[in-house]
Amino acid sequence: MNRQMTEAELLAGFDKALNEGHIFVCYQPKMNHTTGRMIGAEALMRWNDPEFGLQFPSDFIPVLEKNDLIYLADLHVFEDVCKFQKKVLSDDISSVPISFNMSRHDIVHDDYIDRLEEIRSKYDIPVKLLHVEITESSAIGGMDLVTKVLDKLHVLGYKVEMDDFGSGYSSLNVLKDLDVDVIKLDMRFLSGDIGGRGGTIISSIVQMTKWLNTPVVAEGVETIEQADYMKSIGCSYIQGYLYSKPISSDEFIEKLRLIDHEPAAPAMDLIATMDAGLFWDPNSLETLIFNNYVGGAAIFRYQNGKIDILRINQKYMKEIGMNMTEKEVLCSDPMSTLDEDNRKVFEDTLERAIDTCDEQTCETWRNVCSKICGEDRICVRSDIRMIGKADNEYIFYTMVRNITTEKKRFALVEDSERKFRMASEQANVYAWEYIFATKQMRPCFRCMRDLGVPPVVFNYPKPMFENGIFPLDYEEMYYDMLKQLENGKESAEAIIPLTVGRIPFHVRYTTEFDENGKPLKAYGSATLVVDNEKTE
Ligand code: C2E
Ligand code: CA
């Protein structure tokens, strides 16, 4: 007869089930979807009753929990796992770490960990072959107990995996406070549409956990699409029906023989001064600063010439978001907006940031295309700093500024200045510019050639009088004219002779103002006075 046992039947049959092996363990492999190798397995409890047939954990485990029997069942599972590892080791088969489930109901028993250790030493199993899975719900009713248990387990050398991450409402906070070594992200809590919101959530969790330096195993992965998606966001560790249902110990031994294994990769090294935990805490000062005070900023991962943007703040969107949505920005690769030259500039800057561990700056032109504005080119100044690295994978923090307007204005001025100078060379004109703030004068080629003026005259116009180019009796008048221009006069003109031969020149000035209307520069020119202009 195959039917679900009642609570009374379960309780009455429990001891017998334990002793006669009706309660036993199945194994489900954890795989690296990129390499196809096995990285571990999970031990899952089964109850196969001779009279009532296979019982589901979701039916019998709550009954055992309610009656405080899960503790005994879990120790039984642990012993089975130890026996299994012992057998594998003595058959000279290389094994993988096997995780067992620990519940809130186990850890309220003070001697739970002692009992585990007793069993482990009885079978003499290296602790690295045993991982513990705890759920967020173990923290219900207070963190103190779980934290204490985790500390003890860590001291003994157990690795701890956080089970069913994402199922609780306070996942992030729990993660911040619990020191776990692996995170298991259950696809079944978040799936639905992995291309849409579900995907964004999963992707942020995976990125975030990288920041916390913790590898992620995606659990409940049933399709190749799900596995490929997880891989594409940097999570290759997969447990689910796609690779294998939970299988008997004999079948699992076969798998251990047939499939290569590898250890789960070490997580990324963060640069010591960064406190990643705080950075991801939505209430932390770091987040506040990131969002409000630093201007446009982003965090991105760089690997094999590709960039993944992990996090951006609101100001980043304003500076260079160009009408894209935040999601569009997060899914875009800025590298693809750079032409070959700009790409080289950017990559060189990243290399320098890696080599120096210091901030590096570059300016690059990006081709952007937005639905509303169509195609455009923007110039972005990026201050880049490396904040984390793994093998061939780097994490950078960048502050960005859109300097397109500045650049375009600069290019225009540069162009007009060049034309102006060329024109003066052609016409019989002497030309120069005078910068109010620095009192510097830059002459045209003709001034330099005919009057021996250096390329830059400092403290202008003093040297012109000291060196006898301008006559001293014009000194006061000349200073006065410059003063008026500096005070905002738009133009000025006067007839001033050169000292040598008292040859008169018509001197004209035009002022250039900055965007606040403050005088910036005066452009000067001098032409030989024609006869009827002479005043002397
Ligand atoms: P869990 O720890 O989250 O275990 C994973 C569950 O997901 C297992 O269900 C597994 O068979 C199932 N699963 C794995 N891959 C897939 C998939 O691709 N698709 C779907 N739909 N399901 C998948 P199971 O074995 O029925 O266990 C259910 C729960 O019972 C476990 O959830 C765990 O909370 C509890 N449990 C199982 N064994 C033990 C144990 O030894 N001790 C304790 N305390 N709890 C256990
Ligand atoms: Ca589990």
Ligand code: CA
């Ligand atoms: Ca789970």
